[in-house]
Amino acid sequence: MKELVPDHQGMILVLMFIVGNTLVFPLGGLAGPDIWLAFLTATVLALPIILAMARVRSLMQGSTFFVGFERVLGKWPSRILAFLYGGFAWRLACYVVSDVSNFIQTVALPTTPPVVIATFLALLMLWAAKEGVEVLARFAVMVGKVVLAVLAIIFVLLLSQVDLGEFQPVLYNGFKPVLRGAFQILDFPFLETVVLFWVFDCFGRRVSPYKVFLPGFLAASLVLLIMVSTSLAVVGADRYALYYYPVWTAVGRINVSTFLTRLEAIVGVTFAIGSFVKMAVALLAASRCFAYAFGFSDYRFVVTPLAMGVIAGSRWFITTVLEVDQSAVETHSPDEIMFQVVIPLVVWAFAELKAKNGKANGSSQAGGGEEV
Template sequence: MKELVPDHQGLVLVMLFVVGNTLVFALGGVAGPDIWLAFLLATVLAIPMILLMARVRSLMGGASLACGLEQLLGKWPSRALAFAYAGYAWRLACYVVSDVTNFIQAVALPTTPQVVTATLFALLMLWAAKEGVEVLARFAAIMSKVVFNVLFVTFLMLLSQVELGEFQPVMYNGVKPVWLGAFQLLEFPFLEVVVLFWVFDCFRSKKSPYRVFLPGFVAASLILLVMASTSLAVVGAERYAQFYFPVWAAVARINISTFLTRLEAIIGVTFAIGSFVKMAACLLAASRSLAYSFGFADYRFLVTPLALGVIPGSQWFISTLLDVELSVIKTYPTSATFFQAVLPVLIWIWVEWRARKLGRGKSSPTQAGGQ
């Protein structure tokens, strides 16, 4: 049975995936006051990768992921690829879960064992992944209204505390911090979108992948840009990178006529919801690609073991908040570069070559960048 996600729901899934679990962290902190430049740079750098991904999906036409891959890549290469990405997606799911549990422990529940929150999240994402991508997209579509409206209102409430001077001087320390910030952003969260490649089963039309990935990604990166810049302008450029959760810290300062105060919980709530979408998508991607790599038609029986594995996994990879920060800088980049940049480019080149050979490339009017 094909699982077909309407384009607009796929789009919000992409948005929530990107925004979801990154929101509260000190994104692009190394860039300091040039954070917005780092975001813009990262967005510009990410767009070709996104287009490339959409291009590969688009070449599959209306075929499902499994059929399309097999046709484009050949049986064994595609299976090996799926196996690799299953590992990547599963580990990402662990990362996301541990982000959430660490966050909850840090801001709200210091003595509750992380295993408890991790288990509850794991059970829920197990359910979501079993229901499949259609349900997940619907879930994202309805939750996105809550999340993005909350973010918008938060943004409005923060505006009165914004100090635009914090963005000056521009590039005081040269372009290096901007590049560094941009690369950190690319690796987490921008190019993690590659996981979504394995989440969608099939698309409505050849143009759909472009319609889903590109606007969804751009919108999400703009939202992140706005939220990160706003909170930087509120907490101060110097302090921004010192916080684990600058957005949280900024929202804690909202004080509107001494009545609307203490609102940071809503950021926590949106963070939990967004992270949930991301971890469920990762789990779905992991099970789908793993099932495919072993040649099973249905992935659902793999969801439960993988989801239950996430519970210890989340504690294994990252156990404290410090690890969350360190992993982004130290351990994560190598594998991230491989899975997010090197492999996709290789796949694309391979696929273009195969498609040309199969005579499929010509029928697709949309070259990369066409949409």
Template sequence: MGKEERISSRQFVLLVMLFTVGSSIIIIPSSLVSTASQDGWISAILASIIGLGLVFLYSSFPKLYPGLDLPSIAELVMGKFFGRIVVALYFFFCFTLAALVLRNFGDFLKTKIMLETPLEAIHIMFLIPVIYAVKLGFETYSRVAEITFPFVVLMFFILIALTSPQVEITNIQPIAGEDWKTIFGSSLSMVGVPFLELVILTTFYSSINHPEKTRKSFIIGITLGSTILIITTLFTILVLGPELTRLKVYPTYVWAKKISIADFLERIEVTVAALWGITLFFKLVLSFHAALIMLEKLFNLKDYRLLVIPMSFILYIYSLIAYPNSAYFIDFATKTWLAYALLFGLVIPVLLLIIGQLKKRGQS
């Protein structure tokens, strides 16, 4: 993959940003406010700081192992047998995340927009362009990210501008009214989704031109994505208030429904659906693509593209049985998923770095 597909540092920045926003822009405000109340936006800032720390961890790999991706590093550091166990575990993590992301979008459309459409049909409809993107390859859909990025930014600023008249400053008062232990505890849900999930992007390190710029690109990408999530959380609280934000499964969508200009410009909440759809598409594509690369490395296949169609059928079925309903998912994502994400996003990368450093010192 690395020799065939190459992307620029700028394209990697956009992919990091789109992946970070992904499913988080819809579900994160509710999970933060449910614990930290009106201080949910402060929790978002704390989570973003932790996310930057994780990026420094992930971007250490290109300096130690330039030109290598995560599965290759795992085999090099852990040996062939244990390395393949690590790769198999990461395949399950990436594939599960892809199934959850697909189900997120299906549930949202089913409950808010396409009420009469079967969930199965929505999944198929969304999965077809994902399959096409993954078959075309990393380089191709990275270029698509460049094209869609201005639309994402434009839709986000339109949403902010049109809801600004309905902002109530009292909704975030008193600032830091909750104790700091509660505020920090609330931030952990955002650390799990999406920051610990960013480890998936290390799978594509071998395809980035100028590996020495990886850390800078990663930092810029996560900063852009975090800024969007912080502003989204803040404005959701300012417009809806902490109580309504806490009660709604998709508070960002409810926030967008508040747009009303002179009884003429109304009901343009579909902009949120479009914004979320674009970012979610790239998160699903990257997660599914990473899972296929893990399988390619695991079984020494010549090309991951051979697996796209058969694995997409399994992904489709997995997404339907991943969880029973949206309320269950919110609880799962903010509690149980954090434990899984910590294993793959923190524990294993730290072990790989420590063992790799010890091996290099031993050799020297």
């Protein structure tokens, strides 16, 4: 059974995955006032990997994901890789769940234990993951429209408080902080997109992976750039990295004729909904990977145990809001580089070689790719 996501819905899914839970964190705080430069740098640096992912998916055209993947890498390497990425995606799900549950506890429900919230979230994402990527993509579009509309309104309302002086002087500390900020942003959230690589079952056409990943990523990067720079300009460059949730704080300053105030709640709600897309996608990816690693193409039966694991895991990696903040700001544990940079590029190289051989032999592999 193929699960086919229309290109535009896939694009929104990518967008929501990246924007979703990042919104409130001090992204790229290390870059200080040069945050916009850090964003641009990170975008440029992330592009090759995004493109490599799209390219691999494009080469697999004509077969469902795991069949195509097995063809590129062989049976056991692909299964081992799936197992590893299953773990990576599962950990991501845990991270996002603990981000959200800690956020909700901090800003709204100080007396509710985060585990309760995590359990609610786990139930919902379990359902979402069982419904599959098609449903999730539709959900992402429904939610995405609301989230983007809210962000647009907030942006307009924040404009009056923007102090462009906060961006000055440009490159005061040289390029090094920019680069550090850029690496922060690469690590979280840009290159977490590798998880999405495992989520889509198949694509409509050969260009579809590009049409899904590229515009989705670029739009997300633009949205984040705008939101983050705006809130930096509102709260001030020096304080930006100090707040747990700078966008939240910035929006809290909106005050239109003493009536339209306290809009933070809306940001919080948006953040919760957006994060939900991300955690559901991560759980879906983890389930697909694990099921495949054990040799099943149907993944739905492993969703529940993994979701139950997420409830526990959300208290494992991170337990307090302080650590949430650190995890968002600190970068580069070696496994992240491994998963986010090295392996995708290696897989891409393999896929290219394989495709070249296939073409040279004129074998059925290349021909098979034209079907559908």
